[in-house]
Amino acid sequence: MASTFMGLETSKRGLSVHQSALYTTGHNISNANTIGYSRQTVNIVPTTGFPGIGMNSPKIPGYLGTGAEAGSITRVRDQFIDNQLRQETTKLGYWGTKTEAISQMEDVMNEPSTYGLNSAFDSLFKSFQDLSAKPENSATRQVAIEKSNHFADTLNYLGTQLGQIQTNLKTEITAETKNVNSILKKIAQLNEQIGTTEPNGYLPNDLYDARDNLVDQLAQYFPITIEKVPSGGNAKDIAEGIYNVSIKLSDGTKVDVVKGKESATLTAQGYSSQTDAAGVTTYTEGDFDDSETFTPFTQFTVKMGATGTATSLDLAKLNNGSGILQGLVHSYGSAVRDPGGLPVNTINISGLYPEKMADLDKLTLEFAHAFNAIHNSGFTLAYTDANGVVVPSQAGGDFFVAKDATKPMSATNIMVSPDIAADLNKVAASDAADMEGNGKTAIALSNLKTKVIAGLNNASAQSFYQGMIGDLGVKGEQALAMASNSATLQASISNNKASVSAVSLDEEMTNMIMYQQAYNASARMITVMDETLEKIINGMGRVGL
Structure with a gap:
């Protein structure tokens, strides 16, 4: 009863x-x-x-x-949806970063426009075409010099601005690396709190949420995997346990970044180079943060805890589209390691900004050489100076020169020769001496608009630049499409997650x-x-x- x-x-x-x-x-x-x-x-x-x-x-x-x-x-919660969301978050982190980097480059190039380098090319060639009709006229000579200065200034601006954005990307790599380290440390701290709560038979749901939020943030930077380790004691069977977090490489191997209450510290690696008087280049490897002259490898050191052994994380061993840091490095540029250790030379640097800046420097150098070669074959205008001395017609000199003669000519290191800029008569418009109305050299200079230059892949200078812009547009379109696709998928998965987990x-x-x-x-x-x-x-x- x-x-x-x-x-x-x-x-x-x-x-x-x-x-x-x-x-x-x-x-x-x-x-x-x-x-x-x-x-x-x-x-x-x-x-x-x-x-x-x-x-x-x-x-x-x-x-x-x-x-x-x-x-x-x-x-x-739905673990399958969580994993899906993190995978798309990783892809969106990469393509979002790449899209932003390309967008900043497009803003600087600003093509097509009335103020870009393409317009500066047109103005330069037109000014020498006008000069060929009136080679003895000081006004047309002045216009040619002004348009040439504008052309050189435009190259200077492009080179300087792209270099500044690249420097900003370097700062961002450093900042995002520190953010990753902060996230890893917080995950380890939550592991410790959860590990002391679960053995008492409790389920610390709010701590689980905080930890999963951090894991979701980490997924922006790397493709990650999670191993759940039981807390022990009187923990319930449904307790989630401790998270061991690893970065998943493309070959299936892993690099541990959180193990229990210990977290790893990531440090970007780079190198600096120094060439002695004999032309021998010495490379020094170290932390990317330590010097403004360092160029990054795709490699990071991963040191677990305060006394742990450092292991290597090579972003090149991740699948393409693997998070924010890979996107930043692919934009900023990275040096490919030589099998023996350090790179042989800096020509091994690849990436969006180094490649475009190298193309711009190549365009500057090859065009200046071609322009100077024609100008050197021409002749200046004979004139009488302020002291009444007759200055005879003579062969033209280099029209474009390096600002710093100790360095190669580049987009940031080009200007109109100060001698020519100071004396209109030194513009070599004629192809023969003492022929005041001869403008054949000026017309030859204007014909560079369509003349093939061997060093520019057998394209004219303007066509080479247009090819650079076209390639940038294709890359930008691809990055934007991939970022849009990833954002759409992430939004769809987020909605699925919200339908399950949201209040x-x-x-x-x-x-x-x-x-x-x-x-x-x-x-x-x-x-x-x-x-x-x-x-x-x-x-x-x-x-x-």
């Missing part, structure tokens, strides 16, 4: 479990707008029925239930009413049992009184 007070205990459990469910519903509602919060649910399970198993257990007609209890309070106020309000009614019903049951007991205690056994 069941206990007289069994009904009270059953209903009391009903009060308790639905009170817990109401508290959890309130917690969900409070965090409806908390980023990364996963809605929680109380898993209500029945308690052990009456009677128990045994030879001495009472024999009753049926098996009586004894109520319910909160078996656990868990997060509502729906409508659903929570429905749950609140359901749990409230169940709580009220349990309370009413206690009232009924109280009245029953009151009748038993005060109304029975009073016959004859």
Whole structure:
């Protein structure tokens, strides 16, 4: 026979479990707008029925239930969706970074426009075409020099601005590396907190959310894998345990970055070069942060903990599209390692900005050589100087020269010869001496607009530049399309995740009413049992009184 007070205990459990469910519903509602919060649910399970198993257990007609209890309070998550989201986040991190880098380059190039290098080419060639018609006219000579200065200044601007953006990318690599290290440290700290909570039989759901949010942030930088390690002790079977986080390489191997409460520190590696008087170049390898002259490898050192052994992480061993850092390095540029260690020379540097800047320098150098060769074959204008001295016609000199004669001519190191800029008569427009109306050299210079230059892949200078712009446009279109696709997929997966894990106020309000009614019903049951007991205690056994 069941206990007289069994009904009270059953209903009391009903009060308790639905009170817990109401508290959890309130917690969900409070965090409806908390980023990364996963809605929680109380898993209500029945308690052990009456009677128990045994030879001495009472024999009753049926098996009586004894109520319910909160078996656990868990997060509502889908691990498959989480993994999908992190994979797309990695791709979006790469292509978003690449798109931004290309966009900044396109802003500098600014083509097609009335102020870009293509327009400067047109103005330069037109000014020498006009000069060929009136080679003796000082006004046309002045215009030719001004347009030439504008052309050189445009190259200077492009080279300087691209170099500045590249420097900004270097700063960003350093900043993002520090951000990665901060994320890894926080994950390890949460591992430690979770590892001290789970063995007591609790599920620290909010700590789980905080840790998963950090893992999602880390997925922007690298493709990652997670190994769950049990905390031990009295941890529940459904406890998520400790996260060991690794970066997954394309060959299937892994580089550990979090192991329990220990986190790794990543440091970008680079090298600096110094050439002695004999022309021998010495390379010094070290941390990328230490010198403005360092060029990065695709390599990072990964040191686990304060005293751990440093291992190598080579971004070249990741699949293309593997996060923000790879996107930054592919944009800023990286040096390919020689099998013997350091690179043979800096010509091995590859990447969006180094390649485009090298093309611009190549264009500058080859065009200046071709222009100077024609100008050197021409002749200046004879004139009488301020002192009355007659200056005869003579062969023209280099029209474009390096600002710093100790360095090769480049986009940032080109200008019109100061001698020619200071004396209009030194523009060699004629192809013969003492022929004032001869403009054949000037017309030859203007014909460089279409003349093939061997050093520019057998293209004219302007066509070579247009090819650079076309290639940049193709790369920009590809990066934008990939970033758009990744963003669309990520948004779709995020919506799927939200449908599973996010808080729906409508659903929570429905749950609140359901749990409230169940709580009220349990309370009413206690009232009924109280009245029953009151009748038993005060109304029975009073016959004859």
